[in-house]
Amino acid sequence: MRLLYFAWVREKIGRDAETVELPSDVVTVSDLVDWLEQRGPEYGEAFARRNVVRAAVDRTHVKPSALLGTAREVAFFPPVTGG
Numbered sequence: 001m002r003l004l005y006f007a008w009v010r011e012k013i014g015r016d017a018e019t020v021e022l023p024s025d026v027v028t029v030s031d032l033v034d035w036l037e038q039r040g041p042e043y044g045e046a047f048a049r050r051n052v053v054r055a056a057v058d059r060t061h062v063k064p065s066a067l068l069g070t071a072r073e074v075a076f077f078p079p080v081t082g083g
Contacts, residue, residue, distance in 0.1 A: 001074065055075065
């Protein structure tokens with residue numbers, strides 16, 4: 001699965017994208033974030049405020065409870081403000 005990181009999520013992780021092989025018990029976006037947080041302190045820092053980080057699965061905005069199913073791409077980004 002391809003993971004994309006944007007804005008300060010990218011800055012904290014230190015990369016804009018990566019391809020990963022997910023464990024079989026990672027089935028939702030929330031599970032994915034839990035798994036990522038265990039990969040290192042940079043991920044823990046990026047998702048420390050997980051309630052404000054948004055996700056898109058195959059370019060569709062989703063809630064943390066969304067199933068990953070056969071998704072090919074998940075993007076993580078902070079909320080966008082206008083003005």
